[in-house]
Amino acid sequence: MAEPSKPLRIALAGLGTVGAGVIRLVEANAALIARRAGRPIQITVIGARDRSKDRGVNLAPYVWEDDMVIMGERDDVDVVVELVGGSDGPALSCARTTIEAGKALVTANKAMIAHHGLELAGKAEAAKVALKFEAAVAGGIPVIKGLREGAAANEIERVYGILNGTCNYILSTMEDTGRDFADVLAEAQAKGYAEADPAFDIEGTDAAHKLSILAAIAFGGKLDFAGVDAAGITRLRAADIAQADSLGYVIRLIGMAETVTTAQGKVLFQRVQPHLVPFDHPLAHVDGATNAVVAEGNFSGRLLFQGAGAGEGPTASAVVADLIDIARGEIAAPFSVPVEELEPMPRADAGHRSGRAYVRLMAADRPGVLAEITAAFRDAGVSIESLIQKGRSSDQGAVMVAMVTHEGPESAVGEAVRLLNGSDSLAEPPLVMHILGD
Numbered sequence: 001m002a003e004p005s006k007p008l009r010i011a012l013a014g015l016g017t018v019g020a021g022v023i024r025l026v027e028a029n030a031a032l033i034a035r036r037a038g039r040p041i042q043i044t045v046i047g048a049r050d051r052s053k054d055r056g057v058n059l060a061p062y063v064w065e066d067d068m069v070i071m072g073e074r075d076d077v078d079v080v081v082e083l084v085g086g087s088d089g090p091a092l093s094c095a096r097t098t099i100e101a102g103k104a105l106v107t108a109n110k111a112m113i114a115h116h117g118l119e120l121a122g123k124a125e126a127a128k129v130a131l132k133f134e135a136a137v138a139g140g141i142p143v144i145k146g147l148r149e150g151a152a153a154n155e156i157e158r159v160y161g162i163l164n165g166t167c168n169y170i171l172s173t174m175e176d177t178g179r180d181f182a183d184v185l186a187e188a189q190a191k192g193y194a195e196a197d198p199a200f201d202i203e204g205t206d207a208a209h210k211l212s213i214l215a216a217i218a219f220g221g222k223l224d225f226a227g228v229d230a231a232g233i234t235r236l237r238a239a240d241i242a243q244a245d246s247l248g249y250v251i252r253l254i255g256m257a258e259t260v261t262t263a264q265g266k267v268l269f270q271r272v273q274p275h276l277v278p279f280d281h282p283l284a285h286v287d288g289a290t291n292a293v294v295a296e297g298n299f300s301g302r303l304l305f306q307g308a309g310a311g312e313g314p315t316a317s318a319v320v321a322d323l324i325d326i327a328r329g330e331i332a333a334p335f336s337v338p339v340e341e342l343e344p345m346p347r348a349d350a351g352h353r354s355g356r357a358y359v360r361l362m363a364a365d366r367p368g369v370l371a372e373i374t375a376a377f378r379d380a381g382v383s384i385e386s387l388i389q390k391g392r393s394s395d396q397g398a399v400m401v402a403m404v405t406h407e408g409p410e411s412a413v414g415e416a417v418r419l420l421n422g423s424d425s426l427a428e429p430p431l432v433m434h435i436l437g438d
């Protein structure tokens, strides 16, 4: 690491949306950043796949390095910023070699942190270098800093929120226009709001990556991405959105993590699932590509972090905030607590949870089917608050049956669904969305 008054020298691996944004930000705010950091932040080395690509920024002042894996080994680099993406491959090799070379690493790569964060944090702690990833969760929102620093004195038992801007854009557009999922997704792709391969976003994987990182930081537990029960928004229909609206709800993809104290100790529940959110809940007003995170601290009360979850400027802002911390000499444990001291938290199923749920079924249009459905709910001990049967759907000749349950254990709704699964009265498995409580 350079002397405190000397510039902090940065290598940028990846010059796409975020990489180009970091160059623009560091150039535009250089003087302000140097004052706040106590020393200049200077990009020295850059690299991407295609050297000839026009990225809308002048790359002439920087040294080009073809091999991002060795950036951290160069003498003219103090910190490598990994902005390539992918959980493994060159991003992971770059991260490992950088830390092993005794250099700090900043990344926006939630997939890599979700899969390999504990290993990388362990290496960084051993090498006494910083590993920082503010931009990996909720883009420009300083939620990791907020939890690690602002809320550091609190016991946090629950953290939840809207963690994927693409899904939120699709859901709020379906809400505003009444159009169906596939149609809105195609438009989002054409406008560049959704990736050409949107699977990570719409199937809930991206939100699950972020949730697992948040949970580890909020609870001081071992990061457990594989323990997130993740569902996306692909099964939603325009009719679900309209039905929710008529009942006083919007639909949002919610990532939810909480700890539960059992006789065996603390266990961790992590789930990503579309929820019905009451109109008067703060998350109901989070529209478009915005993200929001709620954390409940035992002394702070409910904290709400909201802002742009992605995009060049906001994501670059989070990356450079990490660089400023490093320039100031901060080398805190990446997950707040040293990796060895993170609590191993066994996985909890939804057995402890109770609440109300929305269940939608596509049922055969013939006598007796409604009785079969209500019998399954009765046998599982679920009490139905309202049941709405819509006209025949255009596909499969099925009718849509939507119901809202009374407050009760989630496990009972799960049991009703199990009883109905495979029934030839249903054209597809029931869709369950829980209703977000207070």
Ligand SMILES: NC(=O)c1ccc[n+]([C@@H]2O[C@H](COP(=O)([O-])OP(=O)(O)OC[C@H]3O[C@@H](n4cnc5c(N)ncnc54)[C@H](OP(=O)(O)O)[C@@H]3O)[C@@H](O)[C@H]2O)c1
Pocket: 013, 014, 015, 016, 017, 018, 019, 047, 048, 049, 050, 051, 053, 068, 082, 083, 084, 085, 086, 090, 108, 109, 110, 111, 135, 136, 139, 309, 310, 311, 312, 315
């Ligand atoms: N975009 C956002 O709003 C956002 C928000 C939060 C977090 N992130 C995360 O930030 C990271 C970067 O995202 P992005 O949107 O900036 O991605 P991007 O626009 O696709 O840019 C990726 C960059 O990596 C380079 N690259 C790819 N494979 C490479 C390789 N094998 N060797 C060297 N360079 C390689 C590409 O080079 P070429 O340009 O030459 O092809 C490109 O410059 C990802 O981890 C993403 O999840 C992004």
